[in-house]
Structures are given as structure tokens and as C-alpha cells.
Amino acid sequence: MKNILILTLVIASVMSAKAQENINDLLAAGIADAKRFTQDYIAPASEGLGFGINNGWFNNAKAPKRFSFELSIIGNVGFIKDDKKSFQMNVADYENIRFDDGSPSKMVATALGNNDPDIRIIITYDDPIFGNQETELILPTGIASENINIIPTGFLQASFSPFKGTQVKGRFFPKIESEDAKVGLYGIGLQQDFTSWLPADKIFPVAISGLVAYTNLDASYDFTDVEIVEGENQRIETNVNTFLFQLIVGTKLKIINFYGGLGYVTGTSTTDLLGTYRVTDGFLFSQDIIDPFSIEQDISGVRATVGANLKLGFFGLNADYTIAEFDSATLGINFSF
Secondary structure: OOOOOHHHHHHHHHHHOOOOOOHHHHHOOOHHHHHHHHHHHHHHHHHHHHHHOOOOOOOOOOOOOOOOEEEEEEEEEEEOOHHHOEEEEEHHHOOOEEEOOOOOEEEEEOOOOOOOOOOEEEEEEEEOOOEEEEEEEEOOOOHHHHOOOEEEEEEEEEEEOOOOOEEEEEEEEEEEEEOOEEEEEEEEEEEEEHHHHOOOOOOOOEEEEEEEEEEEEEEEEEOHHHOOOOEEEEEEEEEEEEEEEEEEEEEOOOOEEEEEEEEEEEEEEEEEEEEEEEEEOOOOOEEEEEOOEEEEEEEEEEEEEEEEEEEEOOEEEEEEEEEOOOOEEEEEEEEEO
16 A cells, blocks of 8 residues: 555644545555645645735834834734635646546645535555555545635734834744644844934935844644544644845824835745554554655745824824735734833
8 A cells, every 4th residue: 555645634624624534545645646735735825824924014114212112912814815725636747646527637625715516536546455446535625615715813023123213023922722733923023214324314204114024933733632543643733934025115204104015025834744644454454654744835925015003102003904925904003112
């Protein structure tokens, strides 16, 4: 018997919370086919997270006073476009998988989409006793099957101005655990108001700033106790690392300011399937598969942001909208000292 298509099952279970039938059948297609399918299946979700965790880094273009401190609570919603909900699956790219109706290719759901009606495939595998065998299974669907069409993110953020025109920023989401899932986030950034270097910066009508920021998201899901497949220490781990380069222009008014920015996001997402998976035909054969494979994907794209900031004493409120591969809306509550 060849190795596995287990990540198909794992992602489907995590993203859509739906159990899959004929679990052993999912383990037959082989590592190459499993990796190929899951790479296309999870790519839009990884990309959406990569863009989402880079929102909210700025709420103004002008620099605060030296030694000032700002604490922010930031919430963000990324909107899933239709072209991120499916991908073209060509059977010519697979060794042991074909569609049950003989189609050479079909549009099938990503982790963000939904197969309606169900899409069935035929898997060919080698049984050590009976030779070549075939079995049918239903491809996993995605979160759209639960009417979820957004990717939410949120974090705490703080900034400090050690020098004139300079802001050092940090963001954090404490690593929390819920039902065997863990997720955490941290980031650091530097924003510089270039117009603060000008001799007459106080009478210059707008501020122009540059921002460089790094963000890391780390998540894991331990499904050993779910007993999807017999084994030990079964888990999926995802790590997203991104950099944001942003140019920001904004007004310099006392109470309400408007700002806009043009930026570029670049980074990588790595998803590892770890643990021991004991594949069996139920009677005579079993095989242990350890740490099956890792999938790495690039994340990159241009983004444009427009927004407004309202400041009333030490309290502030900002909202903006970003156009990118995943359009998004951000709301921030800010406290300045």
C-alpha cells in the first residue's frame, strides 16, 4: 500500500468541522498526490491569513510627540473573493486519483469554498494481499459550506516614539488554547514620518511616512484524541511569516485626519503534518507513517489603504479599508498617553 492522503482529512476536519467517511481509503493515494491536492486546497487560506495579519499597522501618517505612547485594540475582517473558493483540479497531475465520471478536470473547493453537489474521486492503491484496488471518496469541502465568507483577525498593538518622527511598534495576540487548537501572533514594526525632518514641518499641509513591519502567526491543532486514524501525537502546525513595506500619506489636523497608503506584503506559510499514522486494511496489513510531509507556500501582493482617524483627547478611533488579494476592513480603538 502506498502512503497517504491524510492532510485532506485533517484540513477538512479543522476548517469545516465535518467528519469524513472511509478514513482508510483516504490514506491510499500516496504522498505525492496528497501533497499536490492539499497544496492547492489550503493555499487561499494561507494567503488570506498572510494579508489579514498585516492590516492595522498604522492609523495616521503624522508622527506623535516624542516619548508619546499609544495602545490599540485592532479588529480586522478579510473578505473572501469567489476566485479563492475553488481551484482547477487536473487528473493528469495525479498518479492515483481520477474523477468518478471520467472528467479530465474540474473546479473543486478550496478550504474557503464549498462543493455543492459533492465531488467524488476514485483512488487506486496497492494492497499487499490483493494487489491493485480502487475505492471511492468524496472530496473535502471548505468553510463556505458553513456560510462563512470572511477571515477575521485581531490583536493588541502598542507604539512608542523614542525620537522625533519615529514610532516603534509591536503587536501581540497571546497564544491561547481551545479544544486542542492553539494560535498566537506577534509582530514588530518601525514607522518614520519623513516630513518631520523638514525645517518647516509644522506648516507642511500633509505628512508622509514609511513603515516596515514583520508579523508571525503560529497555530497548531492536535487531533490525536479525535481518533481519525490510529496513531500517536498527531497534529498539524502552521507558521506564517510576513513583511510589510508601506508608504503612508495623511492630513495633519487636530481632531480628524484622513490617510492613505500603498504597500507590498511578502512572506511564506509553512504547514507541517506531524505524528505517527497507522494505516491498516482492517485485517492483515498495517503500516506506520511518521511526520508525512511539509507544505511551504509564498505570499505576496500589493495593497492600497484609505482610512480616517478621530482623536478626542487621549481616546481615538480609526477605520480603514484595504484593497488587495483579500479586501479587508479594519477598526481600531486607540489610547494615547
